[in-house]
Amino acid sequence: VSGSAIFEVLVHTAFAERILIPTKDVLRYNEYVSRKVDEALLNELNTTLVSTTFIAGHHITLADLVLFGLLVDEIALWDTAQKVKFVSLTRWFVHLQNLPGLREFLERSDRNLIVPLTLADVQAHEVKGKKKGK
Numbered sequence: 001v002s003g004s005a006i007f008e009v010l011v012h013t014a015f016a017e018r019i020l021i022p023t024k025d026v027l028r029y030n031e032y033v034s035r036k037v038d039e040a041l042l043n044e045l046n047t048t049l050v051s052t053t054f055i056a057g058h059h060i061t062l063a064d065l066v067l068f069g070l071l072v073d074e075i076a077l078w079d080t081a082q083k084v085k086f087v088s089l090t091r092w093f094v095h096l097q098n099l100p101g102l103r104e105f106l107e108r109s110d111r112n113l114i115v116p117l118t119l120a121d122v123q124a125h126e127v128k129g130k131k132k133g134k
Contacts, residue, residue, distance in 0.1 A: 037070065037071060037074055042086055042089060043086075045067070045086075045089050045092075046086045046087070046088045046089040047088075048088075049088035049089055049091070049092045050088045053092070053095070054092070055067060055092075060096075060099075064092075064096060065096075065102075068093065068096045068097075068102075071093070072097075072106075075089070075090070075093050075114055076113060076114050078090070078114065080117070080121050080124075080125055081125060083114070083117050083121070084117065084121070084122055084125045087117065087122075090114065090116075090117055093114055094114055094116045097113055097114060
């Protein structure tokens with residue numbers, strides 16, 4: 001399934017659920033979508049999501065759905081170290097992938113789903129980091 005097919009489903013879901021983009025976030029959303037997915041973008045999104053549930057605040061918008069479609073193939077393959085490094089982005093991704101409709105679509109299209117972090121994952125990663133620092 002191509003990224004454009006995912007995008008079409010996301011847009012359809014957004015309109016069906018009346019998920020709108022607040023005007024002030026349209027430019028920011030366009031900037032994210034046009035950028036190459038790299039460490040800087042992931043850091044920026046992770047920082048944005050530290051204090052919010054969704055990209056534009058505490059309510060889902062089309063920006064979340066489009067960014068999810070942009071990032072799904074990369075984030076779904078992250079190992080524990082990457083999930084811990086981008087913990088807020090990981091939380092956001094897990095939340096979105098479990099929304100009704102989106103999860104069913106991902107399963108039907110044989111997309112990888114990200115496995116949520118557990119406290120044990122984070123603690124084990126912290127212990128490994130401390131051992132490396134010695």
